[in-house]
Amino acid sequence: MPIIDCRVLLVVALTTLLCFKCASQQMAPNVSYSETNDTSLSNMTLVPLRSNSNSSPKYNGTVSNISSPDSLTFQHLPHSPIWQNETFRFFFNPLSINDLVVASNRTVDFNCTSNNILQYVNNGTGSQSGNFSQTKDRLDFSNISLIVVIQAHDREIVGLLLTKDTHDGETHKSEKMAEEQPVTSSLIYKSIQLNSANNFTVLAMHMGYATMSVTLTDTNDLEMVKQGAYQTLAHAEYDIQATRAVRPSDFAFNCSAAAIAILISFGIGCVTDTDSLKKQLKFPVSLVVGFCCQFLILPVLAFGIAMMLPLNNDVRFGLLCVACVPGGGLGHVAVILGDADLPLSLAMNLISIVAMLGTAPLWIFVLGQYFYRDHKVIPIYNFEIWLASTFFAYTAGLVINRFKPAVADGLLTWIIKPLMLLASILYITLGVYINMYVFDRINEYAVLSAFLLPLSGFTVAYITGKIFRQKDSFCKSMALETSSLNVLIVLAAIRFSLASNKNSADFASVVPLWVMFTIPGIYVLLAILRFFKGCIGNFLESRKQQQFRHFSIASGIVNQANMAALSAPLFVTEVTDDDQGSVSEKITVL
Secondary structure, X not given: OOOOOHHHHHHHHHHHHHHHHHHHOOOOOOOOOOOOOOOOHHHXXXXXXXXXXXXXXXXXXXXXXXXXXXXXXXXXXXXXXXXXXXXXXXXXXXXXXXXXXXXXXXXXXXXXXXXXXXXXXXOOOOEOOEOOEEEOOXXXXXXXXXXXXXXXXXOOOEEEEOOOOEEOOOXXXXXXXXXXXXXXXXXXXXXXXXXOOEEEEEEEOXXXXXXXXXXXXXXXXXXXXXXOOOOEEEEEEXXXXXXXXXXXXXXXXXXXXXXXXXXXXXXXXXXXXXXXXXXXXXXXXXXXXXXXXXXXXXXXXXXXXXXXXXXXXXXXXXXXXXXXXXXXXXXXXXXXXXOOOHXXXXXXXXXXXXXXXXXXXXXXXXXXXXXXXXXXXXXXXXXXXXXXXXXXXXXXXXXHHHHOHHHHHHHHHHHHHHHHHHHHHXXXXXXXXXXXXXXXXXXXXXXXXXXXXXXXXXXXXXXXXXXXXXOHXXXXXXXXXXHOEOHHHHHHHHHHHOOOOHHHHXXXXXXXHHHHHHHHHHHHHHHHHHHHHHHHHHHHHHXXXXXXXXXXXXXXXXXXXXXXXXXXXXXXXXXXXXXXXXXXXXXXXX
């Protein structure tokens, strides 16, 4: 008895198409910003910088197109004598931003100092942008002004807010003061004084990681800086993480994902017949092949796909986690609709529920080190708790079906099926809305990996079954069960296990969310191919029947005992049917 019938799949498919159409038309939210107070520079943290005499400068030449900062070309210019041996340092407060909420801004205070200016003052060297003055043993920086170039390397994630004392690539901020919305740019110029408090404001556009580059030039001439006629005195990189706002709906979605995954495991246990499992033990080859495809080949395929595609390490980790937890109710439904072997499917579900308690943490620990080798600890213990919850739910359903089959049928009919239908509709609608960040900036490589993983699992399992000479129904069951992944429990495990780093949890959830749509899409594609294959086969069979020649034997030679058959000539005559007007051939054996 299937957990979800064909009508559920039809409703889910239609709802999916409608929701994707609505998601594609959704506009980006309006950016709002608020005033932020400056923080005292007493808490500033030193950022180590390279001496300009030992490293190549970041900006040191002529600008070819100021509106496109990524396409700058430079011409080397010598240092002014005053700055030739200087060592400048940037101080930032805070050191980095790890919790900048999307559609909000924050002001970053910074200071730039030099340790060796005093010796040049004593030597009588003047500055090209002002004169040094000294009061007793204290150096006065009030007349030293230089231009700082601040650039956002990913404008789609974080932008720089233009203020009254900043300039963008082409237009001064004062020319845009009349606009209501905040004006952002990816490249601004700011005149600062050494050893004085300065700041710039960043605005989060979308969730992600971004870097700001802060470059100190050797001139105070804005036009020269815009033309690239300057030399770099100091350069620093400032890291920013833009995160989603924490909402109660996110927590509700994560809890419901875990509850539905546990309910599906309970339902599969309720439909598992122990007598069918005993019969399936007579075919151990198919079980061994299915186990190898699910728990040995599929994680290695996922690791290879993750390393080949240019993905974020968090996205790669999510892809690995999905591949390590096969199973789920969708494969069971696909086996029923695809006329595959149902006892083999139920046996593979039992093996996967038990085996993933050991194989999934092992694969995540071994292969996950390649993604989080330096700065993160993989939460294996939390994953094990969520996997154990599905095991206990499946065991409870199996026990109920074994001793109270009528109760199991009642639970399936009156509780599990209606809840699955409701959950499918809610996940396609509210689930897409709650996780709109996945569809707001679609990562084509993440979608490709979510499509390649189940498709490669299906292909490898089917071919492996054919190699070991298994029946076609067995091969289809192994392929469908290998390509079906327990996405919901993985999604809940990732969200709750990586809760300390919200960005990592959100990025690692991208692939599981896409797999929720790609697996049904692959099954629908296979059903369409099967339909066309059947249509082509029926067409060829009808053509073959039309071309078949109907022979009618009017008489023949009867072989009696101990007598040899005698060959006789054949006479073919055409007979016309007056009623239908058709011509047939009549063969007479003499």
